[in-house]
Amino acid sequence: MEGSELTPEDRLLLADYADYLENEAMLSSATREAYLREAGFLLAWMEGRGLDLSSVTLSGLDDYIAYRDRDLSPRTVGRMESSLRSLFNFAVREGIRPDNAAKLLEKPKARVTLPHVLSVEDVDTIMARLDELSQDDLLFQRDHAFFELVYSCGLRISEAVGLTLSSYDREAGTLLVFGKRRKERLVFVGEVARRVMAVYLDTTRPALASMRSSAARRTQKDREEADALFLGRRGVKLTRQAMHKRYHALVGQLGIEATVHTLRHSYATHMLKGGANIREVQLLLGHSDIKTTQIYTHLDTSDMLEAFDRYSPLSDDEMVQAGSFKHIDSHEEE
Numbered sequence: 001m002e003g004s005e006l007t008p009e010d011r012l013l014l015a016d017y018a019d020y021l022e023n024e025a026m027l028s029s030a031t032r033e034a035y036l037r038e039a040g041f042l043l044a045w046m047e048g049r050g051l052d053l054s055s056v057t058l059s060g061l062d063d064y065i066a067y068r069d070r071d072l073s074p075r076t077v078g079r080m081e082s083s084l085r086s087l088f089n090f091a092v093r094e095g096i097r098p099d100n101a102a103k104l105l106e107k108p109k110a111r112v113t114l115p116h117v118l119s120v121e122d123v124d125t126i127m128a129r130l131d132e133l134s135q136d137d138l139l140f141q142r143d144h145a146f147f148e149l150v151y152s153c154g155l156r157i158s159e160a161v162g163l164t165l166s167s168y169d170r171e172a173g174t175l176l177v178f179g180k181r182r183k184e185r186l187v188f189v190g191e192v193a194r195r196v197m198a199v200y201l202d203t204t205r206p207a208l209a210s211m212r213s214s215a216a217r218r219t220q221k222d223r224e225e226a227d228a229l230f231l232g233r234r235g236v237k238l239t240r241q242a243m244h245k246r247y248h249a250l251v252g253q254l255g256i257e258a259t260v261h262t263l264r265h266s267y268a269t270h271m272l273k274g275g276a277n278i279r280e281v282q283l284l285l286g287h288s289d290i291k292t293t294q295i296y297t298h299l300d301t302s303d304m305l306e307a308f309d310r311y312s313p314l315s316d317d318e319m320v321q322a323g324s325f326k327h328i329d330s331h332e333e334e
Contacts, residue, residue, distance in 0.1 A: 125256065145204070162178060183286060244260060
């Protein structure tokens with residue numbers, strides 16, 4: 001970072017600001033560190049230009065943002081501007097300046113990052129391999145039920161490991177899920193997942209539960225863990241880390257690039273492609289804001305492109321030859 005060294009006055013200001021962040025704003029240590037680092041950058045930049053916290057204007061802050069914004073993502077710039085607003089709140093509180101000029105900074109538009117989605121064929125490949133491995137292995141039987149349920153219901157992995165026996169209504173084929181901030185939602189289990197879950201509950205889970213040690217039954221914590229829908233090899237609740245590891249090993253063997261969360265993305269996309277409306281998918285995923293769900297409407301353009309190539313009077317090749325547009329290779333620009 002270019003700029004002047006901090007003056008003793010600036011260092012004292014940062015010390016007071018650090019105390020404010022910890023004891024009044026009550027931010028986490030990681031956030032405090034990031035905010036203090038950005039405050040130091042700004043103070044050094046202003047020192048080199050004869051400015052200070054009391055006199056810098058909105059125009060000056062815009063110049064600083066332009067100086068700092070060198071190949072930074074919109075999200076990073078957004079975090080940087082949040083830290084500046086915090087610093088100027090502190091400056092107003094301390095009487096250093098009468099206003100928070102950083103509040104007027106224009107927030108950058110975040111670049112839409114499309115999630116990776118598996119094809120239906122890839123999902124079938126993963127589940128078929130799990131079915132094959134589960135023939136004589138308790139843990140793979142459990143894995144098959146776990147990942148079928150994740151895909152069938154669009155679950156987050158934290159939601160899946162947090163399920164209890166009472167979460168699943170076998171007769172109704174429904175699952176009561178607690179999502180982020182303990183928000184409750186009811187989802188429906190598909191026919192394939194119901195069949196696999198029946199085997200797991202009738203055969204696999206009792207076998208895993210029998211591996212729980214007698215000592216583990218003595219504590220309340222282990223009794224609660226024993227009520228988990230999905231159990232580990234010792235008969236207690238699964239961890240997210242264990243299931244991430246087993247999933248990555250599986251898809252790695254199949255040559256498929258995906259995370260457990262990709263199953264949730266794939267569920268949402270396949271539901272929309274199958275005819276579900278976006279409001280229904282929002283409720284099934286447990287999204288508070290429909291804007292979060294709308295990301296999936298940008299994903300499935302393959303059918304439209306195929307139809308265009310098949311039925312348009314000007315195919316891609318014909319349009320390029322006619323000079324109507326410049327074809328952009330997907331590897332060159334997104």
